[in-house]
Amino acid sequence: MNIVIIGKSGQLAFELSRELENSKHQVTYLGRDDVDITSTASIEEKLSPLSVDVLINASAYTAVDKAEEDTDACNAINALAVKKLATFCKATGAFMVHVSTDYVFNGHKGSPYLTDDPIEPQGAYGRSKAEGEKALLEIIPEASCLIRTAWVYSSHGNNFVKTMLRLMADKPKLTVIDDQIGTPTWAKGLAEVCVCAAVNKTVGVYHWTDEGVASWYDFALAIQELGFEKGLLNNAIPVSPIPSSEYPTPAKRPHYSVLDKTATRNVFASCHPSHWRAQLSAMMSELADGK
Template sequence: MHNILVTGANGQLGSEIRELSSDYENNCFFTDRNELDISNLEAVKNYVDKNSIDVIINCAAYTAVDKAEDDESNADAVNNVAVKYLSQVSKDRNIKLIHISTDYVYDGKNYKPYTEDDIVNPNSVYGKTKLAGEKAMQDINPSNSIIIRTSWVYSSFGANFVKTMLRLGKEKEQLGVIFDQVGTPTYAKDLAKAILEIIPNISNEKVEIYNYSNEGVLSWYDFAKEIMRMAKLDCKINPIETKEYPTPATRPHFSLLNKSKIKQTFNITIPYWKDSLDECLKIMGERK
Protein backbone atom coordinates (compact mmCIF):
# COMPACT_ATOMS: atom_id res chain seq x y z
CA MET A 1 0.00 0.00 0.00
CA HIS A 2 1.24 3.45 -0.95
CA ASN A 3 0.46 6.96 0.23
CA ILE A 4 0.06 8.72 -3.12
CA LEU A 5 -0.03 12.47 -3.68
CA VAL A 6 -1.92 13.35 -6.87
CA THR A 7 -1.35 16.96 -7.93
CA GLY A 8 -3.63 18.68 -10.44
CA ALA A 9 -6.37 16.46 -9.08
CA ASN A 10 -9.25 18.39 -10.66
CA GLY A 11 -7.89 18.12 -14.19
CA GLN A 12 -8.78 15.39 -16.66
CA LEU A 13 -6.13 12.87 -15.63
CA GLY A 14 -6.33 13.65 -11.91
CA SER A 15 -10.10 13.23 -11.98
CA GLU A 16 -9.80 9.85 -13.72
CA ILE A 17 -7.24 8.69 -11.16
CA ARG A 18 -9.65 9.72 -8.41
CA GLU A 19 -12.43 7.67 -10.04
CA LEU A 20 -10.22 4.58 -10.31
CA SER A 21 -8.36 4.90 -7.02
CA SER A 22 -10.83 2.79 -5.02
CA ASP A 23 -9.91 -0.21 -7.20
CA TYR A 24 -6.36 -0.14 -5.86
CA GLU A 25 -5.09 -0.59 -2.31
CA ASN A 26 -3.56 2.84 -1.83
CA ASN A 27 -4.19 5.94 0.24
CA CYS A 28 -4.55 8.78 -2.25
CA PHE A 29 -4.26 12.47 -1.41
CA PHE A 30 -5.81 14.64 -4.13
CA THR A 31 -4.74 18.28 -4.30
CA ASP A 32 -5.18 21.22 -6.60
CA ARG A 33 -3.38 24.57 -6.47
CA ASN A 34 -5.74 25.88 -3.77
CA GLU A 35 -4.82 23.02 -1.44
CA LEU A 36 -1.13 22.72 -2.31
CA ASP A 37 1.03 25.24 -4.18
CA ILE A 38 3.63 22.97 -5.77
CA SER A 39 5.64 26.01 -6.87
CA ASN A 40 6.34 26.57 -3.14
CA LEU A 41 9.12 24.21 -2.03
CA GLU A 42 8.38 24.46 1.69
CA ALA A 43 4.68 23.78 1.13
CA VAL A 44 5.55 20.63 -0.81
CA LYS A 45 7.97 19.44 1.89
CA ASN A 46 5.45 20.01 4.66
CA TYR A 47 2.60 18.27 2.83
CA VAL A 48 4.74 15.26 1.94
CA ASP A 49 6.06 14.88 5.48
CA LYS A 50 2.69 15.39 7.17
CA ASN A 51 1.03 12.69 5.04
CA SER A 52 3.98 10.25 4.75
CA ILE A 53 3.82 10.41 0.95
CA ASP A 54 5.86 7.76 -0.86
CA VAL A 55 4.55 8.25 -4.42
CA ILE A 56 3.79 11.49 -6.28
CA ILE A 57 1.78 11.56 -9.51
CA ASN A 58 2.22 15.04 -10.96
CA CYS A 59 -0.80 15.77 -13.16
CA ALA A 60 -0.55 19.52 -12.55
CA ALA A 61 0.31 21.56 -15.64
CA TYR A 62 -0.22 24.90 -17.29
CA THR A 63 -1.99 23.60 -20.42
CA ALA A 64 -3.46 26.77 -21.96
CA VAL A 65 -1.19 26.43 -24.99
CA ASP A 66 -2.06 29.71 -26.71
CA LYS A 67 -2.31 31.75 -23.52
CA ALA A 68 1.15 30.57 -22.50
CA GLU A 69 2.68 32.52 -25.40
CA ASP A 70 2.02 35.73 -23.44
CA ASP A 71 2.16 34.23 -19.95
CA GLU A 72 5.53 32.48 -19.89
CA SER A 73 6.32 33.20 -16.22
CA ASN A 74 3.19 31.44 -14.94
CA ALA A 75 3.59 28.57 -17.41
CA ASP A 76 7.19 28.15 -16.28
CA ALA A 77 6.23 28.21 -12.59
CA VAL A 78 3.91 25.21 -13.01
CA ASN A 79 5.56 23.30 -15.85
CA ASN A 80 9.18 23.76 -14.79
CA VAL A 81 9.81 25.22 -11.32
CA ALA A 82 7.18 23.07 -9.60
CA VAL A 83 8.59 19.95 -11.27
CA LYS A 84 12.04 20.90 -9.99
CA TYR A 85 10.69 21.17 -6.42
CA LEU A 86 8.76 17.90 -6.63
CA SER A 87 11.92 16.25 -7.93
CA GLN A 88 14.04 17.65 -5.10
CA VAL A 89 11.61 16.47 -2.45
CA SER A 90 11.28 13.07 -4.14
CA LYS A 91 15.06 12.61 -4.21
CA ASP A 92 15.58 13.74 -0.59
CA ARG A 93 12.80 11.49 0.72
CA ASN A 94 13.17 8.52 -1.65
CA ILE A 95 9.72 9.06 -3.20
CA LYS A 96 8.60 7.66 -6.57
CA LEU A 97 7.70 10.51 -8.89
CA ILE A 98 5.54 10.05 -12.00
CA HIS A 99 5.50 13.24 -14.03
CA ILE A 100 3.18 13.80 -17.00
CA SER A 101 4.65 15.56 -20.03
CA THR A 102 3.58 16.14 -23.61
CA ASP A 103 4.13 15.52 -27.32
CA TYR A 104 4.74 19.29 -27.61
CA VAL A 105 8.37 18.72 -26.63
CA TYR A 106 8.83 17.41 -30.20
CA ASP A 107 8.74 19.73 -33.22
CA GLY A 108 6.25 17.56 -35.13
CA LYS A 109 8.42 17.23 -38.23
CA ASN A 110 9.10 13.50 -37.94
CA TYR A 111 7.99 10.96 -40.53
CA LYS A 112 7.70 7.96 -38.18
CA PRO A 113 6.35 7.61 -34.61
CA TYR A 114 8.49 9.43 -32.05
CA THR A 115 10.52 7.33 -29.65
CA GLU A 116 11.63 8.57 -26.25
CA ASP A 117 15.18 9.02 -27.59
CA ASP A 118 14.25 11.21 -30.56
CA ILE A 119 15.51 14.78 -30.61
CA VAL A 120 13.30 17.27 -28.76
CA ASN A 121 12.71 20.69 -30.25
CA PRO A 122 9.57 22.42 -28.92
CA ASN A 123 7.98 25.20 -30.99
CA SER A 124 5.83 26.83 -28.30
CA VAL A 125 6.21 28.35 -24.84
CA TYR A 126 4.09 25.52 -23.50
CA GLY A 127 6.38 22.92 -25.06
CA LYS A 128 9.52 24.73 -23.95
CA THR A 129 8.38 25.00 -20.32
CA LYS A 130 7.33 21.34 -20.28
CA LEU A 131 10.73 20.33 -21.65
CA ALA A 132 12.45 22.51 -19.04
CA GLY A 133 10.52 20.61 -16.36
CA GLU A 134 11.63 17.29 -17.84
CA LYS A 135 15.27 18.41 -17.85
CA ALA A 136 15.06 19.70 -14.27
CA MET A 137 13.73 16.32 -13.17
CA GLN A 138 16.46 14.48 -15.07
CA ASP A 139 19.18 16.73 -13.60
CA ILE A 140 17.99 16.12 -10.03
CA ASN A 141 17.39 12.45 -10.90
CA PRO A 142 15.18 11.02 -8.14
CA SER A 143 15.45 7.24 -8.31
CA ASN A 144 12.41 5.10 -9.23
CA SER A 145 10.88 8.02 -11.11
CA ILE A 146 9.51 8.36 -14.64
CA ILE A 147 8.26 10.90 -17.17
CA ILE A 148 5.27 9.98 -19.35
CA ARG A 149 4.79 11.97 -22.56
CA THR A 150 1.23 11.88 -23.85
CA SER A 151 -0.90 13.54 -26.53
CA TRP A 152 -4.41 14.79 -27.37
CA VAL A 153 -5.86 14.06 -23.93
CA TYR A 154 -9.63 13.90 -23.45
CA SER A 155 -12.01 12.66 -20.76
CA SER A 156 -15.55 12.86 -19.48
CA PHE A 157 -14.05 15.41 -17.05
CA GLY A 158 -12.87 18.92 -17.85
CA ALA A 159 -12.71 20.77 -21.15
CA ASN A 160 -11.38 18.97 -24.20
CA PHE A 161 -11.76 18.41 -27.95
CA VAL A 162 -14.41 15.72 -27.60
CA LYS A 163 -16.67 17.92 -25.49
CA THR A 164 -16.14 20.88 -27.82
CA MET A 165 -17.09 18.79 -30.86
CA LEU A 166 -20.20 17.45 -29.12
CA ARG A 167 -21.31 20.98 -28.23
CA LEU A 168 -20.61 22.45 -31.67
CA GLY A 169 -22.08 19.40 -33.39
CA LYS A 170 -25.41 20.14 -31.72
CA GLU A 171 -25.26 23.86 -32.54
CA LYS A 172 -23.97 23.95 -36.11
CA GLU A 173 -24.75 22.35 -39.46
CA GLN A 174 -21.08 22.13 -40.44
CA LEU A 175 -17.60 22.64 -39.00
CA GLY A 176 -14.09 23.01 -40.39
CA VAL A 177 -11.56 20.78 -38.60
CA ILE A 178 -7.83 20.52 -39.25
CA PHE A 179 -6.75 17.50 -41.30
CA ASP A 180 -2.99 18.13 -41.58
CA GLN A 181 -2.11 17.51 -37.93
CA VAL A 182 -1.71 13.80 -37.27
CA GLY A 183 -1.43 11.90 -33.99
CA THR A 184 -3.43 9.76 -31.59
CA PRO A 185 -5.90 10.75 -28.85
CA THR A 186 -5.34 9.65 -25.27
CA TYR A 187 -8.35 8.74 -23.16
CA ALA A 188 -7.30 9.98 -19.72
CA LYS A 189 -9.00 7.00 -18.06
CA ASP A 190 -6.71 4.60 -19.95
CA LEU A 191 -3.62 6.55 -18.92
CA ALA A 192 -4.83 6.75 -15.31
CA LYS A 193 -5.30 2.99 -15.21
CA ALA A 194 -1.86 2.40 -16.71
CA ILE A 195 -0.22 4.66 -14.11
CA LEU A 196 -1.94 2.97 -11.17
CA GLU A 197 -1.01 -0.46 -12.51
CA ILE A 198 2.68 0.26 -13.10
CA ILE A 199 3.45 2.02 -9.80
CA PRO A 200 4.55 -1.17 -7.97
CA ASN A 201 6.84 -2.11 -10.87
CA ILE A 202 8.70 1.17 -11.30
CA SER A 203 12.34 0.49 -10.47
CA ASN A 204 15.11 2.51 -12.09
CA GLU A 205 18.21 4.35 -10.95
CA LYS A 206 17.91 7.21 -13.44
CA VAL A 207 14.76 8.96 -14.62
CA GLU A 208 13.18 7.07 -17.52
CA ILE A 209 10.92 8.58 -20.18
CA TYR A 210 7.94 6.72 -21.65
CA ASN A 211 5.44 7.59 -24.38
CA TYR A 212 1.75 6.85 -23.92
CA SER A 213 -1.30 7.45 -26.10
CA ASN A 214 -4.03 5.18 -27.37
CA GLU A 215 -3.28 2.94 -30.36
CA GLY A 216 -3.94 4.02 -33.92
CA VAL A 217 -3.31 7.05 -36.13
CA LEU A 218 -5.64 9.84 -37.27
CA SER A 219 -6.04 13.57 -37.83
CA TRP A 220 -8.20 15.98 -35.85
CA TYR A 221 -10.59 15.82 -38.83
CA ASP A 222 -10.86 12.03 -38.52
CA PHE A 223 -11.37 12.36 -34.77
CA ALA A 224 -14.20 14.87 -35.23
CA LYS A 225 -15.85 12.69 -37.91
CA GLU A 226 -15.87 9.69 -35.57
CA ILE A 227 -17.25 11.72 -32.65
CA MET A 228 -20.16 12.89 -34.85
CA ARG A 229 -20.77 9.36 -36.13
CA MET A 230 -20.82 7.76 -32.68
CA ALA A 231 -22.99 10.53 -31.21
CA LYS A 232 -25.23 10.49 -34.30
CA LEU A 233 -24.94 14.26 -34.74
CA ASP A 234 -25.99 15.64 -38.11
CA CYS A 235 -23.08 18.04 -38.47
CA LYS A 236 -20.91 17.99 -41.59
CA ILE A 237 -17.17 18.03 -40.88
CA ASN A 238 -15.04 19.76 -43.52
CA PRO A 239 -11.27 19.27 -43.69
CA ILE A 240 -9.20 22.46 -43.40
CA GLU A 241 -5.47 23.18 -43.31
CA THR A 242 -3.65 24.49 -40.25
CA LYS A 243 -2.96 27.77 -42.07
CA GLU A 244 -6.72 28.34 -42.32
CA TYR A 245 -7.01 28.28 -38.51
CA PRO A 246 -4.07 30.37 -37.20
CA THR A 247 -3.28 30.21 -33.47
CA PRO A 248 -0.74 32.08 -31.30
CA ALA A 249 1.13 28.83 -30.51
CA THR A 250 2.53 26.48 -33.15
CA ARG A 251 1.12 22.95 -32.95
CA PRO A 252 3.12 19.86 -33.95
CA HIS A 253 1.96 18.59 -37.36
CA PHE A 254 3.01 15.05 -36.47
CA SER A 255 2.49 13.72 -32.94
CA LEU A 256 2.52 9.96 -33.34
CA LEU A 257 4.15 8.34 -30.31
CA ASN A 258 5.91 4.97 -30.30
CA LYS A 259 4.65 3.15 -27.19
CA SER A 260 6.84 0.03 -27.44
CA LYS A 261 8.97 0.95 -24.43
CA ILE A 262 6.15 1.33 -21.89
CA LYS A 263 4.34 -1.76 -23.23
CA GLN A 264 7.43 -3.95 -23.02
CA THR A 265 8.78 -2.61 -19.73
CA PHE A 266 5.52 -2.91 -17.79
CA ASN A 267 3.71 -5.55 -19.86
CA ILE A 268 0.63 -3.40 -20.41
CA THR A 269 -1.93 -3.43 -23.22
CA ILE A 270 -3.04 -0.11 -24.68
CA PRO A 271 -6.60 0.21 -26.06
CA TYR A 272 -7.41 1.28 -29.63
CA TRP A 273 -8.56 4.89 -29.87
CA LYS A 274 -12.03 4.13 -31.27
CA ASP A 275 -12.78 1.67 -28.45
CA SER A 276 -11.78 4.26 -25.87
CA LEU A 277 -13.81 7.01 -27.52
CA ASP A 278 -16.80 4.66 -27.54
CA GLU A 279 -16.40 4.04 -23.80
CA CYS A 280 -16.02 7.73 -22.97
CA LEU A 281 -19.11 8.72 -24.96
CA LYS A 282 -21.13 6.00 -23.21
CA ILE A 283 -20.04 7.34 -19.80
CA MET A 284 -21.07 10.83 -20.91
CA GLY A 285 -24.42 9.54 -22.18
CA GLU A 286 -23.60 10.73 -25.70
CA ARG A 287 -23.17 7.37 -27.47
CA LYS A 288 -26.15 6.80 -29.73
Protein backbone atom coordinates in the same frame (compact mmCIF):
# COMPACT_ATOMS: atom_id res chain seq x y z
CA MET B 1 1.81 2.57 0.05
CA ASN B 2 1.12 6.28 0.47
CA ILE B 3 0.37 7.80 -2.94
CA VAL B 4 -0.03 11.56 -3.32
CA ILE B 5 -1.60 12.94 -6.50
CA ILE B 6 -0.99 16.57 -7.43
CA GLY B 7 -3.66 18.24 -9.58
CA LYS B 8 -6.92 16.85 -8.25
CA SER B 9 -9.30 18.80 -10.50
CA GLY B 10 -8.00 17.66 -13.90
CA GLN B 11 -9.16 14.86 -16.18
CA LEU B 12 -6.15 12.65 -15.41
CA ALA B 13 -6.73 12.98 -11.66
CA PHE B 14 -10.40 12.10 -12.23
CA GLU B 15 -9.39 8.86 -13.96
CA LEU B 16 -6.68 8.17 -11.35
CA SER B 17 -9.32 8.43 -8.62
CA ARG B 18 -11.44 5.81 -10.41
CA GLU B 19 -8.44 3.55 -10.99
CA LEU B 20 -7.39 3.75 -7.32
CA GLU B 21 -10.91 3.76 -5.84
CA ASN B 22 -10.78 0.22 -4.47
CA SER B 23 -7.03 -0.12 -4.08
CA LYS B 24 -5.26 -1.04 -0.86
CA HIS B 25 -3.15 2.11 -1.02
CA GLN B 26 -3.58 5.31 0.97
CA VAL B 27 -4.25 7.99 -1.65
CA THR B 28 -4.26 11.76 -1.08
CA TYR B 29 -5.36 14.26 -3.72
CA LEU B 30 -4.03 17.81 -3.56
CA GLY B 31 -5.14 20.77 -5.66
CA ARG B 32 -4.09 24.38 -5.94
CA ASP B 33 -6.10 25.26 -2.82
CA ASP B 34 -4.21 22.61 -0.84
CA VAL B 35 -0.59 23.23 -1.84
CA ASP B 36 1.40 25.79 -3.82
CA ILE B 37 3.66 23.56 -5.89
CA THR B 38 5.76 26.55 -6.94
CA SER B 39 6.76 27.09 -3.28
CA THR B 40 9.32 24.87 -1.55
CA ALA B 41 7.95 25.88 1.85
CA SER B 42 4.38 24.97 0.90
CA ILE B 43 5.45 21.62 -0.59
CA GLU B 44 7.39 20.69 2.54
CA GLU B 45 4.61 21.84 4.88
CA LYS B 46 1.83 19.95 3.09
CA LEU B 47 3.65 16.86 1.87
CA SER B 48 6.07 16.01 4.69
CA PRO B 49 3.34 14.88 7.14
CA LEU B 50 1.96 12.49 4.49
CA SER B 51 5.04 10.22 4.45
CA VAL B 52 4.89 10.08 0.65
CA ASP B 53 5.99 6.83 -1.01
CA VAL B 54 4.99 7.85 -4.52
CA LEU B 55 4.03 11.24 -5.91
CA ILE B 56 2.05 11.37 -9.18
CA ASN B 57 2.18 14.81 -10.76
CA ALA B 58 -1.03 15.14 -12.75
CA SER B 59 -0.98 18.95 -12.71
CA ALA B 60 -0.07 21.02 -15.75
CA TYR B 61 -0.61 24.37 -17.42
CA THR B 62 -2.25 23.22 -20.66
CA ALA B 63 -3.62 26.42 -22.27
CA VAL B 64 -1.28 26.10 -25.26
CA ASP B 65 -2.13 29.37 -26.99
CA LYS B 66 -2.45 31.43 -23.81
CA ALA B 67 1.00 30.19 -22.79
CA GLU B 68 2.57 32.26 -25.56
CA GLU B 69 1.85 35.44 -23.59
CA ASP B 70 1.41 33.97 -20.11
CA THR B 71 4.86 32.40 -20.06
CA ASP B 72 5.61 33.07 -16.39
CA ALA B 73 2.55 31.17 -15.14
CA CYS B 74 3.14 28.39 -17.67
CA ASN B 75 6.79 27.98 -16.65
CA ALA B 76 5.91 28.11 -12.96
CA ILE B 77 3.59 25.09 -13.20
CA ASN B 78 5.25 23.06 -15.95
CA ALA B 79 8.93 23.62 -15.11
CA LEU B 80 9.61 25.26 -11.73
CA ALA B 81 7.03 23.18 -9.85
CA VAL B 82 8.37 19.95 -11.34
CA LYS B 83 11.87 20.91 -10.19
CA LYS B 84 10.62 21.61 -6.67
CA LEU B 85 8.55 18.43 -6.46
CA ALA B 86 11.47 16.35 -7.72
CA THR B 87 13.75 17.99 -5.17
CA PHE B 88 11.29 17.11 -2.41
CA CYS B 89 11.13 13.51 -3.63
CA LYS B 90 14.92 13.28 -3.67
CA ALA B 91 15.15 14.58 -0.10
CA THR B 92 12.46 12.21 1.21
CA GLY B 93 13.17 9.12 -0.88
CA ALA B 94 9.81 9.25 -2.64
CA PHE B 95 9.29 7.99 -6.19
CA MET B 96 7.80 10.42 -8.73
CA VAL B 97 5.59 9.76 -11.74
CA HIS B 98 5.37 12.76 -14.07
CA VAL B 99 3.28 13.26 -17.22
CA SER B 100 4.60 15.20 -20.20
CA THR B 101 3.56 15.80 -23.79
CA ASP B 102 4.15 15.24 -27.50
CA TYR B 103 4.69 19.01 -27.76
CA VAL B 104 8.31 18.58 -26.65
CA PHE B 105 9.01 17.34 -30.22
CA ASN B 106 9.11 19.57 -33.31
CA GLY B 107 6.64 17.49 -35.31
CA HIS B 108 8.78 17.24 -38.45
CA LYS B 109 10.01 13.65 -38.14
CA GLY B 110 7.23 11.96 -40.08
CA SER B 111 7.40 8.67 -38.16
CA PRO B 112 6.55 7.79 -34.55
CA TYR B 113 8.77 9.54 -32.00
CA LEU B 114 11.03 7.34 -29.88
CA THR B 115 11.55 8.16 -26.21
CA ASP B 116 15.16 9.22 -26.85
CA ASP B 117 14.53 11.30 -29.98
CA PRO B 118 15.85 14.88 -29.80
CA ILE B 119 13.71 17.40 -27.94
CA GLU B 120 12.84 20.53 -29.92
CA PRO B 121 9.65 22.22 -28.70
CA GLN B 122 8.07 24.80 -30.99
CA GLY B 123 6.19 26.95 -28.49
CA ALA B 124 6.10 28.24 -24.93
CA TYR B 125 4.00 25.34 -23.66
CA GLY B 126 6.31 22.73 -25.18
CA ARG B 127 9.39 24.52 -23.90
CA SER B 128 7.99 24.63 -20.37
CA LYS B 129 7.20 20.91 -20.45
CA ALA B 130 10.67 20.15 -21.82
CA GLU B 131 12.21 22.12 -18.95
CA GLY B 132 10.14 20.13 -16.50
CA GLU B 133 11.35 16.87 -18.05
CA LYS B 134 14.97 18.07 -17.86
CA ALA B 135 14.65 18.97 -14.19
CA LEU B 136 13.06 15.64 -13.30
CA LEU B 137 15.69 13.58 -15.10
CA GLU B 138 18.57 15.62 -13.67
CA ILE B 139 17.36 15.47 -10.06
CA ILE B 140 15.95 11.94 -9.69
CA PRO B 141 16.73 9.88 -12.81
CA GLU B 142 16.88 6.72 -10.67
CA ALA B 143 13.59 7.37 -8.86
CA SER B 144 11.20 8.67 -11.47
CA CYS B 145 8.96 7.64 -14.35
CA LEU B 146 8.35 10.16 -17.12
CA ILE B 147 5.34 9.39 -19.31
CA ARG B 148 4.69 11.43 -22.44
CA THR B 149 1.17 11.42 -23.86
CA ALA B 150 -0.97 13.30 -26.38
CA TRP B 151 -4.48 14.48 -27.28
CA VAL B 152 -5.95 13.54 -23.89
CA TYR B 153 -9.68 13.57 -23.22
CA SER B 154 -12.10 12.24 -20.60
CA SER B 155 -15.76 12.40 -19.62
CA HIS B 156 -14.58 14.88 -16.97
CA GLY B 157 -13.42 18.43 -17.66
CA ASN B 158 -12.95 20.34 -20.88
CA ASN B 159 -11.45 18.71 -23.95
CA PHE B 160 -11.71 18.37 -27.74
CA VAL B 161 -14.41 15.70 -27.62
CA LYS B 162 -16.78 17.76 -25.48
CA THR B 163 -16.02 20.93 -27.45
CA MET B 164 -16.86 19.17 -30.73
CA LEU B 165 -20.11 17.78 -29.31
CA ARG B 166 -21.13 21.26 -28.18
CA LEU B 167 -20.26 22.89 -31.51
CA MET B 168 -21.93 20.12 -33.50
CA ALA B 169 -25.12 20.69 -31.53
CA ASP B 170 -25.01 24.48 -32.00
CA LYS B 171 -23.49 25.14 -35.43
CA PRO B 172 -24.84 24.48 -38.95
CA LYS B 173 -21.38 23.37 -40.15
CA LEU B 174 -17.78 23.04 -38.95
CA THR B 175 -14.24 23.12 -40.33
CA VAL B 176 -11.49 21.10 -38.63
CA ILE B 177 -7.74 20.94 -39.28
CA ASP B 178 -6.63 17.86 -41.21
CA ASP B 179 -2.84 18.29 -41.44
CA GLN B 180 -1.93 17.75 -37.80
CA ILE B 181 -1.51 14.04 -37.09
CA GLY B 182 -1.38 12.34 -33.69
CA THR B 183 -3.26 9.88 -31.50
CA PRO B 184 -6.31 10.60 -29.34
CA THR B 185 -5.91 9.26 -25.80
CA TRP B 186 -8.60 8.47 -23.24
CA ALA B 187 -7.23 9.52 -19.85
CA LYS B 188 -8.49 6.24 -18.40
CA GLY B 189 -5.73 4.25 -20.09
CA LEU B 190 -3.15 6.87 -19.17
CA ALA B 191 -4.25 6.62 -15.53
CA GLU B 192 -3.80 2.83 -15.60
CA VAL B 193 -0.21 3.22 -16.78
CA CYS B 194 0.52 5.92 -14.18
CA VAL B 195 -0.77 3.68 -11.38
CA CYS B 196 1.25 0.73 -12.69
CA ALA B 197 4.38 2.91 -12.78
CA ALA B 198 3.67 4.15 -9.27
CA VAL B 199 2.99 0.77 -7.69
CA ASN B 200 5.97 -0.92 -9.34
CA LYS B 201 8.22 2.18 -9.18
CA THR B 202 9.07 1.73 -12.84
CA VAL B 203 12.07 3.89 -13.75
CA GLY B 204 12.52 5.46 -17.16
CA VAL B 205 10.99 7.49 -19.97
CA TYR B 206 7.93 6.05 -21.73
CA HIS B 207 5.25 7.03 -24.21
CA TRP B 208 1.57 6.27 -23.78
CA THR B 209 -1.33 7.01 -26.08
CA ASP B 210 -4.12 4.88 -27.45
CA GLU B 211 -3.31 2.93 -30.61
CA GLY B 212 -3.60 4.16 -34.19
CA VAL B 213 -3.26 7.61 -35.75
CA ALA B 214 -5.67 10.36 -36.77
CA SER B 215 -5.90 13.94 -37.85
CA TRP B 216 -8.06 16.33 -35.84
CA TYR B 217 -10.50 16.08 -38.76
CA ASP B 218 -10.60 12.27 -38.48
CA PHE B 219 -11.12 12.62 -34.73
CA ALA B 220 -13.99 15.08 -35.24
CA LEU B 221 -15.74 12.84 -37.77
CA ALA B 222 -15.56 9.90 -35.36
CA ILE B 223 -16.96 12.08 -32.56
CA GLN B 224 -19.92 13.08 -34.73
CA GLU B 225 -20.60 9.54 -35.90
CA LEU B 226 -20.44 8.08 -32.39
CA GLY B 227 -22.32 11.03 -30.91
CA PHE B 228 -25.19 10.45 -33.32
CA GLU B 229 -25.08 6.69 -32.64
CA LYS B 230 -25.21 7.13 -28.86
CA GLY B 231 -27.89 9.80 -28.78
CA LEU B 232 -25.55 12.64 -27.83
CA LEU B 233 -26.30 14.45 -31.11
CA ASN B 234 -29.62 14.78 -32.89
CA ASN B 235 -28.46 15.84 -36.33
CA ALA B 236 -25.34 15.35 -38.42
CA ILE B 237 -23.81 18.56 -39.81
CA PRO B 238 -21.24 19.06 -42.59
CA VAL B 239 -17.66 18.85 -41.25
CA SER B 240 -15.00 19.99 -43.71
CA PRO B 241 -11.21 19.59 -43.58
CA ILE B 242 -8.93 22.64 -43.67
CA PRO B 243 -5.14 23.10 -43.47
CA SER B 244 -3.51 24.68 -40.43
CA SER B 245 -2.73 27.74 -42.55
CA GLU B 246 -6.45 28.54 -42.64
CA TYR B 247 -6.74 28.43 -38.85
CA PRO B 248 -3.75 30.38 -37.46
CA THR B 249 -3.13 30.15 -33.72
CA PRO B 250 -0.68 31.96 -31.42
CA ALA B 251 1.18 28.68 -30.69
CA LYS B 252 2.72 26.41 -33.31
CA ARG B 253 1.47 22.83 -33.11
CA PRO B 254 3.49 19.79 -34.20
CA HIS B 255 2.28 18.57 -37.60
CA TYR B 256 3.11 14.95 -36.77
CA SER B 257 3.41 13.83 -33.15
CA VAL B 258 2.61 10.13 -33.05
CA LEU B 259 4.51 8.54 -30.15
CA ASP B 260 6.24 5.17 -30.38
CA LYS B 261 5.03 2.87 -27.57
CA THR B 262 7.24 -0.18 -28.14
CA ALA B 263 9.10 0.16 -24.84
CA THR B 264 5.89 0.86 -22.95
CA ARG B 265 4.18 -2.26 -24.28
CA ASN B 266 7.14 -4.36 -23.17
CA VAL B 267 7.58 -2.86 -19.69
CA PHE B 268 3.89 -2.28 -18.88
CA ALA B 269 2.75 -5.67 -20.15
CA SER B 270 -0.35 -5.66 -17.92
CA CYS B 271 -1.63 -2.48 -19.61
CA HIS B 272 -3.06 -3.18 -23.04
CA PRO B 273 -3.52 -0.14 -25.28
CA SER B 274 -6.65 -0.16 -27.43
CA HIS B 275 -7.35 1.61 -30.72
CA TRP B 276 -8.34 5.23 -30.20
CA ARG B 277 -11.73 4.76 -31.83
CA ALA B 278 -12.69 1.93 -29.46
CA GLN B 279 -11.61 4.05 -26.50
CA LEU B 280 -13.54 7.04 -27.81
CA SER B 281 -16.66 4.89 -28.15
CA ALA B 282 -16.33 3.64 -24.57
CA MET B 283 -15.87 7.15 -23.18
CA MET B 284 -18.81 8.51 -25.16
CA SER B 285 -20.96 5.70 -23.82
CA GLU B 286 -20.09 7.05 -20.36
CA LEU B 287 -21.23 10.51 -21.45
CA ALA B 288 -24.46 9.05 -22.79
CA ASP B 289 -25.05 7.18 -19.54
CA GLY B 290 -24.42 10.36 -17.55
CA LYS B 291 -21.46 8.96 -15.62
